[in-house]
Amino acid sequence: MPLFTVTGWNNERGAEFPIDEFIPVFSGYPEAPWLAHKEKLEPLCHFFFSPMRNEAAIAEDLSIKTFDTGWVMPYKRYPFATCELGGGVEINHMRRPKILPMDIYSLSLIKLGSGNNLIGYYMYHGGTNPIGKLTTLNEYHSGEWTKDCLIRSYDFQAPLSEYGEIREHYGLLNMLHMFVADFGDILAPMEYAESENKIGKFDTSSLRYCMRRDGKSGFVFVSHYQRLTDLKDVTGAVIDTGSVQFPPIDIKGNICFFMPFNMDITGNTLEYATVQPLCKVGNAYFFVEIDGITPEYKFADGQTFCNSDFEINGAKVVTLTYERARYARKLKGTLYIGNNCNLYEDSGKIVCAEDGGYS
Helix, strand or coil: CCCCEEECCCECCCCCCCCCCCEEEEEECCCCCCCCCCCCCCCCHHHCCCCCCCCCCCCCCCCECCCCCCCCCCHHHCCCEEEEEECCCCCECCCCCCCCHHHHHHHHHHHHHCCCCECCEECCECEECCCCCCCCCCCCCCCCHHHCECCCEECCCCCECCCCCECHHHHHHHHHHHHHHHHHHHHCCCEEEECCCCCCCCCCCCCCEEEEECCCCEEEEEEECECCECCCCEEEECCECCCCECCCEEECCCEEEEEEEEEEECCEEEEEECCEEEEEECCEEEEECECCECCCEEECCCCEECCCEEEECCEEEEEECHHHHHCEEEECCEEEEECCCCEEEECCEEEECCCCCEC
């Protein structure tokens, strides 16, 4: 059965299209290079957890501002899907933002926590515009040269550059992708639940978090990052899911993460863990340390573990440091970890993209 999608933005109330004939897909960028000025932007909505999928500022120079039909998109009829999460940002003549790895990672993690079940980027691999008879296909605004983009390069500051170079946010996003690949069937039915505190866009001191849950289990998502803005440290934060209370944690620096509660580990109920799930291989479950937070695993039977590796009733739990997890790749059904290098599979062989080995 074929499925048809349509970009879900075009005006402040969402793009208008035949209901139930298309699935609307959405977008979000950490910057707005289509604007014809060089001023610092106000805090963007994409750095806050929210169920709102549409963001009218995307290409606002082209958006429709009038609503003669009274159309309002029926969001709840459709799954939350994205086709254009910023894997980077293009630069133009006037506005030339430098994108940082956490700009991209936090954006994707926040959308995942907000309900996104289909992760689609623009761009994931940069490229080079071809030379044609009339145009090189670069974005050109006739009479508005300030918005014109580069003629040949479409690198986009993407995770993979136009020349195939691997940038830091490639490894960061890979941690999310590994989780979705192995636990997506658990996450997808879970609903978004916002925190009790409403966070204003200029609030730099409150804890930014939300949940995805199914009534008994779920994940707590936390973001302590906003592009070009310093957020104040949050100390002694206690997150209560309604059924599980996490121990107090300190959230400092530019970090974004999520933690499980009442998660099934091969028949063992993990009441909570102050680590981020990564992937599983057989009965081995891999988690990632969160910077500044002590790993703690508490099970419903009362057992608590604070060590990196342990076994419980036939299940093995392994905790990776954040730095090691960035280079973890699940290839040929096995988890490999590069020694400060990125790995990939080529003709059945594990290959290092940079100098280094793997374990």
